[in-house]
Amino acid sequence: MLKCIVAEDEALLSTALRRELAVAWPELAIVEVAEDGGAALEAIANHRPDVAFLDIRMPGLTGMEVAAAAADASPSTLVVFVTAYDQYAVDAFERGAVDYLLKPVTAERLAHTVARLRGRLAEAGRHAERASRMARDLLERFDPQPDEPLTWITASAGRGTRLILVDDVIYFRADNKYTVVATGEGDALLSRPIRDLLRQLDPRTFRQIHRSTIVNLRHVASVERDDSGKGCLRLRGRPDTLAVSQPCMAIFRAM
Structure with a gap:
């Protein structure tokens, strides 16, 4: 109407x-x-x-x-x-x-x-x-989906470079034109924007919960909701909590 x-x-x-x-x-x-x-x-x-x-x-x-x-x-x-x-x-x-x-x-x-x-x-x-x-x-013509999701990524950590198994990533967070890669062993920096990364991740495992955050569902310990409908994730292997936007809370309704 x-x-x-x-x-x-x-x-x-x-x-x-x-x-x-x-x-x-x-x-x-x-x-x-x-x-x-x-x-x-x-x-x-x-x-x-x-x-x-x-x-x-x-x-x-x-x-x-x-x-x-x-x-x-x-x-x-x-x-x-x-x-x-x-x-x-x-x-x-x-x-x-x-x-x-x-x-x-x-x-x-x-x-x-x-x-x-x-x-x-x-x-x-x-x-x-x-x-x-x-x-x-x-x-469909110029931006096809990759045939296989990412398995490994290389990211900067201090003066060195880390080879990280994607399954070990707990979450990705946007940082201007870069992306922070959060693992149980600490953070690394990926030199590509998060919007490009999302298209190469397995959607069964990685879900966008905020415009600046992608989480590995296997590392989610619990989800909490407030009265406004927004949420907060607690993680396995990290003390961080992650904010979930209201539209993305539908991902966790069954939890």
């Missing part, structure tokens, strides 16, 4: 707009209603809605200021300005607005706006699908 934010400081006008939207666009879910500019910008940043209907004159930030900031907070959000003053029309379209509605908003005029929004969203979806298909094709 498509998501929408409505920002309007006058309660009666806000209710009327939401009622008309429910009729004109039933599949559009209004996920939050804001009564001032600051709340509107926060709602857009939190929900990243498909559409935002913004009153131009609101307490705090104006609708124009909210739209300007929302371009960074949620670039894909389509903006429609709603106002009682027609002198802002030129500025509204210069801000990239899809449409500009004058109060009171009529059902006929809103239907026209909904049609324009549907068209823009459909066009964006087609572009995204084409881009995704092209990316998959390029990946």
Whole structure:
């Protein structure tokens, strides 16, 4: 379902707009209603809605200021300005607005706006699908997976070089353009980024638990969860604990 934010400081006008939207666009879910500019910008940043209907004159930030900031907070959000003053029309379209509605908003005029929004969203979806298909094709063509996972790696340790069996690695951690290799015998430094390394590791044994960390599942002693859904790993053979991002906690649900 498509998501929408409505920002309007006058309660009666806000209710009327939401009622008309429910009729004109039933599949559009209004996920939050804001009564001032600051709340509107926060709602857009939190929900990243498909559409935002913004009153131009609101307490705090104006609708124009909210739209300007929302371009960074949620670039894909389509903006429609709603106002009682027609002198802002030129500025509204210069801000990239899809449409500009004058109060009171009529059902006929809103239907026209909904049609324009549907068209823009459909066009964006087609572009995204084409881009995704092209990316998959390029990946398959120019970036094939290795036939066999890594077995050994050579990494720097002080002034020397260590030959390390991959099964002995407890975890890998990103360090700028390098990767720290953590084993039971200490750390070494690998001169390649962690994103390249991940593609050469056996996914049955090594899993990414954070954008900067890959862990060897055979060396995980226990996992702890906090109330926010994030986790922490305790390891066999190392005193370190490793943070697990919330999306990656699904790996350990069976533990």
